Amino acid sequence: DTGVSQNPRHKITKRGQNVTFRCDPISEHNRLYWYRQTLGQGPEFLTYFQNEAQLEKSRLLSDRFSAERPKGSFSTLEIQRTEQGDSAMYLCASSLPLPSGNTIYFGEGSWLTVV
Amino acid sequence: AQTVTQSQPEMSVQEAETVTLSCTYDTSENNYYLFWYKQPPSRQMILVIRQEAYKQQNATENRFSVNFQKAAKSFSLKISDSQLGDTAMYFCAFMKHRGASGSRLTFGEGTQLTVNP
Numbered sequence: 001d002t003g004v005s006q007n008p009r010h011k012i013t014k015r016g017q018n019v020t021f022r023c024d025p026i027s028e029h030n031r032l033y034w035y036r037q038t039l040g041q042g043p044e045f046l047t048y049f050q051n052e053a054q055l056e057k058s059r060l061l062s063d064r065f066s067a068e069r070p071k072g073s074f075s076t077l078e079i080q081r082t083e084q085g086d087s088a089m090y091l092c093a094s095s096l097p098l099p100s101g102n103t104i105y106f107g108e109g110s111w112l113t114v115v
Numbered sequence: 116a117q118t119v120t121q122s123q124p125e126m127s128v129q130e131a132e133t134v135t136l137s138c139t140y141d142t143s144e145n146n147y148y149l150f151w152y153k154q155p156p157s158r159q160m161i162l163v164i165r166q167e168a169y170k171q172q173n174a175t176e177n178r179f180s181v182n183f184q185k186a187a188k189s190f191s192l193k194i195s196d197s198q199l200g201d202t203a204m205y206f207c208a209f210m211k212h213r214g215a216s217g218s219r220l221t222f223g224e225g226t227q228l229t230v231n232p
Contacts (some may be wrong), residue, residue, distance in 0.1 A: 050188030
């Protein structure tokens with residue numbers, strides 16, 4: 001069990017550029033989540049997948065955000081035409097399905113700074 | 116919708132002493148889970164302790180224990196024998212037991228705990 005892996009860990013980009021983050025969940029976990037966290041705040045839910053199906057999306061996930069999980073393994077979160085307000089840490093997490101999956105395990109996060 | 120409130124933005128405690136962090140939540144659900152997560156300066160979110168709402172017995176994990184008051188919708192975390200490594204931001208979180216948004220975590224604003232030598 002290598003834990004939830006995210007990369008890149010840090011990304012600095014110019015406003016208007018596109019960025020993509022990757023998440024590799026714990027191998028036997030079929031649920032995968034994306035959260036966003038700004039400084040001094042708790043994480044906010046963005047979206048989650050069960051296998052390859054995206055089952056829920058938060059209203060925070062604007063049209064510029066897209067998440068995919070092809071083949072139900074790793075996931076990518078793409079942000080198009082980045083804005084300064086997108087600067088945050090993007091956390092990926094994974095779990096087993098309920099009721100076994102009542103514990104969600106987090107990765108170390110990907111920091112995004114938009115300049 | 117569920118909400119989680121942590122009314123203590125910052126707390127400090129002396130090493131080896133006991134500290135209690137408060138959390139209240141609001142939900143119309145009867146079955147749910149509550150969690151305390153710890154986020155040290157490294158920023159990785161680490162599970163501290165978990166409580167199932169249908170269990171009356173308070174959860175305990177080594178030096179960490181909770182006081183779960185379902186009727187009052189209160190879920191406090193007690194840290195005994197505080198250690199320097201306990202310094203971190205602590206988040207209280209809620210998860211519905213089932214349904215369309217089951218397994219989505221709703222977090223509080225966090226409490227920054229500092230353990231002083």
